[in-house]
Amino acid sequence: MDDDEIEIDDHQSAADMRDNSPIPASGAWREGDPAGRRQFFELGDLELDIDPLGVLPGVRIAYETWGQLNAARDNAVYIAHALTGDSHATGPAESGHRTGGWWPALVGPGKPVDTDKYFVVSANVVGGCQGSTGPASPHPDDGAPWGSRFPYVTIRDMVRAEIALTRHLGVPSWRMIIGPSMGGMRAIEIAVMAPELVKSLGLLGTCAATTADQLAWNTAQLAAIRADPAFAGGDFYGAPDGAGPHVGMGIARMIAHTTYRSGSELTGRFGREVQGDVNPLGGRGQYAVESYLRHHADKLARRFDANTYIRLVEAMCSHDVGRGRGGVHEALSRVTVPAMVMSVDTDRLYPVSDAQLLADALPGANGVTLMPSAIGHDGLLVDSPELTDIIREFVEGVA
Structure with missing residues (x-):
């Protein structure tokens, strides 16, 4: 999911907006960088679900909070980020945060997730690149980045760390957990793994199990990064600016971004328009939609890490x-809390059928909340009255 969305004016070239400085080998937050609003929880060893390493040692979680936990400790809300998100759900770009928050219209004073009313928490996942332990973090044995040594982590591994953070914060249960896309996957897993910690769920543009179609799109993205010679098997952190695996990660981002947008939105917005004065016929110029995708590829490479993208x-x-757990329906039958299952009607990555499966299997769901949007999957992040109304109604309904 594209959690760094910018709308480019139809008459403005994406190339004109691009930063022309060399792209760093990794856009990860590194030790010694300004912390910004981040707080840190030292978890220690994290037991791994699948990887033969068994445990990931010395795990640290970066998180941010807004508002105050009340005396009854019953006003806590957890916001689970999507693929390229982090703990900075809301707030400006500032020292320590290269970009502004990824859900600023929904989280804040007087907004649907009202930080004057709720104690709101968002954390960067294990394997991330914005303060939590991930491939760019120092390995405990030699202080060099983990790189290729970083283990395979699952959604359940991420959730074990988020459960530990919940207990560290003294939150007996989350009044609601809200998550788009990958965040929704983790919200579901928290409800299954630690049902006592969840009072309600907001599941947006997500699924109960990744489908073959989604695996296929993911496979192409992973292959693009690994095929970049500059990826160096995952050990690229010593490369100078401009020499990292930004080409492979950029191609992965272009593949992904295409799935985040609906075909009708891309066609209506760009058509066959040419970017600039050189006609692409003959292979020299580029179409406007090419420029748009390259813009997002460049932007992600400057703030993200290729190893984290893979993990x-x-x-x-x-x-x-x-x-x-006996299959999807058996597992979800145990999740009895109120659940809002939302789908964007034009989402071609996590289609309405995925949401319908979730809603049918969750005892606390009341069908699918369908949001009309021309955009597609990114409708979960791009500010719109429809999204604001849906989140506000959900939050007020469980208040």
Whole structure:
């Protein structure tokens, strides 16, 4: 999911907006960088679900909070980020945060998730690149980045760390957990793994188990990164600016971004328009939609890490709430809390059928909340009255 969305004016070239400085080998937050609004929880060893390493040692979680936990400790809300998100759900770009918050219209004073009323928490996942332990973090043995040594992590591994953070914060249960896309996967898993910690769920544009179609799109993205010679098997952190695996990650982002948008939106917005004065016929110029995709590829490479992209996409591939639990319906039958299952009507990555399966299997769901949007999957993040109204109604309904 594209959690760094910018709308480009139809008459403005994406190339004109692009930062022309060399792209760093990794856009990860690194030790010694300004912390910004981040707080840190030292978890220690994290037991791993699948990887033969067994445990991930010395795990640290970066998180942010807004508002105050009340005396009854019953006003806590957890916001679970999507693929390329982080703990900075709301707030400006500032020291320590290269971009503004990814859900600023929904989280804040007087907004649907009202930080004057609720104690709101968002954390960067294990494997992430914005303060939590991930491939760019120092390995405990030698202080060099983990790189290729970083283990395979699943959605369940991420959730174990989020459960530990919940207890560290003294939150007896989340009044609601809201998550779009990969965040929704984790919200589902928290409800299954630690039902006592969840009072209600907001599941947006997500699924109970990653489908073959979603695995196929993910496979192409992973292959693009690994095929970049500059990826160096995952050990690229010593490369100078401009020499990292930004080409492979950029191609992965272009593949992903295409799935985040509906075909009708891309066609209506760009058509066959040419970008600039050189006609693409003959292979020299580019179409406007090409410029748009390259813009997003460049932007992500400047704030993200190629190894983290791989680990998080692999984690999404691992997602199957029914694995080892008797199947999806058996696992979800145990989640009896109120659940709002939302789908964007033009989402071609996580289509309405995925939401319908969730809603049918969750005892506390009341059908699918369908949001009309021309945009597609990114409708979960792009500010719109429809999204604001849906989140506000859900939050007020469980208040």
